[in-house]
Amino acid sequence: MRGRGLRTGLKGWGGVGAMAVVCALALTFALLLPLFPSGGDGSTGTGGPGLAHGVQARAEGGCTTPEMEAAPEKQTLPPSSADGATIEKIKSRPGEKRKLIVGVDQNSYRWGYRDPNSGEDAVLEGFDIDLVHRIAKDILGDPDAVQFKAIPTDQRIPAIQDGRVDMVVRTMTINCKRLADVAFSAPYFKTGQQVLAPKSSTISGYDDSLAGQRICSAKGSTANAKLVDDQKAGDLVSSAKLKPTVPNQLDCLVRLQLGEADAVVTDGALAASQAAQDPTVELKGEPFTTEYYGVAMKKDADDLVRRVNQVLVDYRKDTANGWQASYDRWLSATLDEDSSTSEPPASPEYLRKS
Template identity: 55%
Template sequence: MRTGSTDGTGSTGSTQAAAAGEAAGGTASPGGEHAAASTYGAAGTLRAGQRPAGRRRTVALSVAGCALAVTAALLAPAAFNNSGHSSHREQSGQRAHSRQAVAPARDGTSETSESCQRPEESLRPLPITGDAVRRIKNRKPGKLIAGVDQNSFRWGYRDPATGELAGFDIDLVRAIAQEIFGDRNAVIFRTIPTSQRIPALQQRTVDIVVRTMTINCDRIKKVAFSTAYFQAGQQLMVPQDSTITSYGPSLRGKRVCTATSSTGEGLLDDDGKRGARALGATKVTVPNQLDCLVRLQLGQVDAVLTDNALAAGQAAQDPSVKLVGVPLTKEPYGVAMNLEDTDLVRRVNKVLEDYRKGGKDSPWMQAYRYWLQDDLKGITAPPQPAYKD
């Protein structure tokens, strides 16, 4: 029996590519437990060492699934703008932020303003029920509405073997639903493109966004964030036979793809010596990061600039691509919420506090080993939380 639900209507202003993906999965169709559901105990945590027998073949099936997106990706505009307003604001902020995030191994969360030194700091965890949590619990039907991705392998993707949403981010959403409702399946998933993450929260189309979203100084002016639940960095992905060696001179004359309103676009828009123009490269933007992989496979771009956490999963799907160079930033992922929902922020931070507990057997480490360890090796613990109160 399937539990939970997905709602394609949450993809406000979605492109043909996103719409095609939702149609394939069944708009407003039942969602719920992913293929790993049987590995979870009553508290929603993984039982150590267990994996479903069909997990390995998901990689091959997902590669085939990418081919279905080719036509849609070709139809997608080079620069996505849903009526021009919300996404433009986010893009402008990204460009301003990018000036502080272009040096290798630099903390991508820094900003010149003294008012924003540590954007990853959040509110201390409390199991409280304020206006936001009460609104969510009193909604009919009583379910959490979460904005997620359905195209990021290992993070938030539609498992072709089951048709269900699955991944590290999806498991975290279920843990939040478990804490609020006592039911990890009390979730409506709404798939949203990268550029619509902030507008969806501001318009209250969703309660939370769990979609590999980087916490930075520009975004905390528009939405609230939990403490960091993962740390990634921007890095280049190229074909195995590419002459591109790093984010630098070897990009001259090359086409570099990134998602609209992403941190990667901010890096490429930098006005200094490390922006696309200074490097002699051409920026290509698409609504969703997976569209970049499709264009790379078709030879329409020469490189993809994206979070290395996402790129590692894509390289696992497609052995013809690889990561090159070093991470350009250090970027903490956070759960995003409406700025006014301070009680929800504290409640989510309580979930994350519990998620980190238990050392190597914590729910976080179990989820990491299950979803990410094969492609992102060497992580021994979750990011430590930072609080501002």
């Protein structure tokens, strides 16, 4: 399928018909961009009515103190430009294989997605993709020295642990549970969980208006963990139905459009992009968590973690082609022209000791 031929049909990215074409396009390009298999559905919890607005869902594993649990985004190593064993291994790949292998999304509008108007190759682009190119340029001297691999939400950590990718740059929230399995860079984006629902819906936010509603979330996502934990704790109305769970977040928008779900819970940054894809849905209520995206890598890839943190420092300082320029290009239209609420800490803390 050629992207150029889809130009008229996909203009605006709105409506069920357009989204069906988007999904078909994604399936077509799965042949070009390796896709990892996903697991089955997650389980739901039970609990009583109520509502809790917290920082992050309580998670055990990578955080061993209350201070670490309160700010998992600080559990990373100080920046450094030095090469180490991990980076040397990447640089020593022969010939055409001398590339940074990165797990990404290809279906998140303006984050990592295939632009159907970009010609027959329908190249990957978006905010996350810009960051990947910047990291590749720093490590390998060529922003295009990247092998992209499409990964479902629930396969991000296994792909890193199995060594199928060097890193994952895929709107991945830093939290304690994940810190037990992978290492993270310093934050590169700030967001929070939010509710997405049809404009005609009586749902008003993350509150008792979710009673009896079918809530879609991606398996392995922080949204799914938050929903399950809150319902078990009695902080989410017990009659809310925590299904369907899907491999990829975009699938929730399709389920919403097909009437198979009543609401979606996901990061507000992703929800805003989905609302831009379909003018019949909107964000409901305010964000009810505070979360940070980070670049995920193997736990023992210390030199790569330090190098990515140095890249992030330089990326924020670059006023011409850095973080702000990428935000203005990709996200200002779906979030806000003022990027202040999305900016990571201006002076990140690097509290991980080893």
